[in-house]
Amino acid sequence: MIFLKRQLPLVITFIMGVTFTLQYYIPHPVSEEAITNVAKWMQIISGFALFLGLASLFHVHAVKIKRQVPGWGYSLVLYAGMLGMIAVGFWSHGETRVDGAQTSFGWLYDYTMVPLQGTMFSILAFFIASAAYRAFRARSREASVLLASAVIVMMGRVPLGQFLVPWSWDVTQWLLNVLNSAVRRAILIGVSMGAVALSLKIILGIERSYLGGGRDQ
Amino acid sequence: MKEFARRMVGIDRRIIFLLIAAAVLLPLVKPFGLPIKVSPEVKAVYDYIEALPERSVLFLSFDFDPSSKPELEPQAVALLRHAFRKNLRVIGMTHWLTGTGLADGVFSKVAAEMGKERHKDYVFLGWSPGGGSLIIAMGQDLYKAFPSDYTKTPTRGMPVLDGVQNLRDVNYLVSLAAGGAGIEMWYVFGKDKYRFEMAGGSTGVIAPGLYPFLRSGQINGLIGGLQGAAEYETLITQKGTATAGMDAQSAAHFVIIVLVLLCNVFYFMLRGEKGRPN
Numbered sequence: 001m002i003f004l005k006r007q008l009p010l011v012i013t014f015i016m017g018v019t020f021t022l023q024y025y026i027p028h029p030v031s032e033e034a035i036t037n038v039a040k041w042m043q044i045i046s047g048f049a050l051f052l053g054l055a056s057l058f059h060v061h062a063v064k065i066k067r068q069v070p071g072w073g074y075s076l077v078l079y080a081g082m083l084g085m086i087a088v089g090f091w092s093h094g095e096t097r098v099d100g101a102q103t104s105f106g107w108l109y110d111y112t113m114v115p116l117q118g119t120m121f122s123i124l125a126f127f128i129a130s131a132a133y134r135a136f137r138a139r140s141r142e143a144s145v146l147l148a149s150a151v152i153v154m155m156g157r158v159p160l161g162q163f164l165v166p167w168s169w170d171v172t173q174w175l176l177n178v179l180n181s182a183v184r185r186a187i188l189i190g191v192s193m194g195a196v197a198l199s200l201k202i203i204l205g206i207e208r209s210y211l212g213g214g215r216d217q
Numbered sequence: 218m219k220e221f222a223r224r225m226v227g228i229d230r231r232i233i234f235l236l237i238a239a240a241v242l243l244p245l246v247k248p249f250g251l252p253i254k255v256s257p258e259v260k261a262v263y264d265y266i267e268a269l270p271e272r273s274v275l276f277l278s279f280d281f282d283p284s285s286k287p288e289l290e291p292q293a294v295a296l297l298r299h300a301f302r303k304n305l306r307v308i309g310m311t312h313w314l315t316g317t318g319l320a321d322g323v324f325s326k327v328a329a330e331m332g333k334e335r336h337k338d339y340v341f342l343g344w345s346p347g348g349g350s351l352i353i354a355m356g357q358d359l360y361k362a363f364p365s366d367y368t369k370t371p372t373r374g375m376p377v378l379d380g381v382q383n384l385r386d387v388n389y390l391v392s393l394a395a396g397g398a399g400i401e402m403w404y405v406f407g408k409d410k411y412r413f414e415m416a417g418g419s420t421g422v423i424a425p426g427l428y429p430f431l432r433s434g435q436i437n438g439l440i441g442g443l444q445g446a447a448e449y450e451t452l453i454t455q456k457g458t459a460t461a462g463m464d465a466q467s468a469a470h471f472v473i474i475v476l477v478l479l480c481n482v483f484y485f486m487l488r489g490e491k492g493r494p495n
Contacts, residue, residue, distance in 0.1 A: 043346055117283040181429045
């Protein structure tokens with residue numbers, strides 16, 4: 001059992017990691033066939049991951065409802081929404097439209113999911129405005145620079161700002177293309193190097209937390 | 218005066234909410250229609266599509282869900298109008314499961330408006346799991362990755378896919394992305410190996426993070442947020458919801474700027490006080 005739980009996943013990870021790192025540099029038909037098949041496997045495995053996620057979500061909220069923890073009513077709403085959507089989805093054979101006519105699944109999608117998600121996102125505008133009013137203060141030199149550049153970019157990215165302060169457009173373009181790009185690039189290089197290091201550690205079996213349970217597993 | 222400043226610093230946030238609501242609603246009721254300036258990054262996308270020969274293949278990846286609809290749907294509509302006007306073949310798909318119905322709706326609406334036929338002029342492949350591995354699968358063999366499209370019609374033999382075997386046969390790809398599963402993923406798993414030209418369209422909030430890809434040439438153009446969509450509508454000389462929404466966005470930005478500046482004025486007025494605001 002320990003072999004199945006520990007050694008086998010490590011061996012599979014090592015072989016697949018090394019093989020498909022090398023595969024990238026070998027454009028031979030056999031190598032191409034291998035990546036075609038493995039990509040299909042990965043698609044299927046991702047599909048199973050979706051079911052796992054769904055099962056986990058159901059489980060977490062079932063526990064909340066059972067124990068009646070504070071806010072368990074929301075879990076009930078989540079259950080009703082998910083089960084309702086799944087039932088209607090099956091009823092409509094997963095189709096949103098049939099011969100141009102909207103199905104009940106399509107109706108639920110268009111008139112509940114789209115407006116609900118849109119509402120959640122648009123509420124951000126109100127909270128960002130309120131938070132900016134309270135928190136965006138020139139407390140230090142660095143905060144002042146951030147404040148000034150934010151104001152210029154907010155001006156330069158909309159027609160009213162470009163009309164009132166014509167130079168804000170050019171300064172915004174410069175800020176985005178030069179300063180912002182340089183900083184973002186530095187962050188990206190750091191993150192990418194970290195990802196490469198982590199990938200190597202996983203392939204070589206040094207990092208084993210993905211096996212679950214802890215480092216000594 | 219200090220008492221007024223103190224009261225203003227602690228203003229009820231519902232007043233700020235009301236100001237923002239008014240700033241968004243009033244310009245939608247009575248637009249002031251200011252001209253839209255076009256940035257080089259949006260112009261680059263337009264120019265590339267404009268230079269494509271007829272029946273070239275444009276791949277449009279709808280990597281967003283309804284929460285980003287106000288910003289990314291106008292981009293999709295403008296790009297589709299341009300592509301159909303140029304008589305290009307369009308292949309669509311999404312990496313976001315919850316965006317599937319939305320993307321199909323956009324395709325159906327614009328195709329009907331431009332007199333284009335499904336499976337002949339365009340195809341919407343729908344959603345399939347996998348993210349990066351799905352891109353690799355499409356790069357190897359499009360028909361294995363998507364044996365059928367969103368309407369469950371077999372993809373092999375479709376007139377719109379004539380001569381298209383995998384991503385190497387795509388002339389231009391645009392990913393309209395609201396987050397991680399989007400532009401970067403298309404570059405890393407797609408463009409880098411299968412060598413097609415690509416651009417990105419994104420929400421305003423993630424656009425600054427994509428500028429390094431733009432500057433390095435990993436993407437050749439970038440449509441950022443509602444402003445980017447409005448710029449594209451200006452280029453195709455067909456105004457839509459983005460141009461209409463820019464007045465509201467202008468006013469909202471203006472209100473936030475005024476609020477932030479005012480708050481700083483009050484902050485400096487109270488700065489020397491004992492127990493000053495921080």
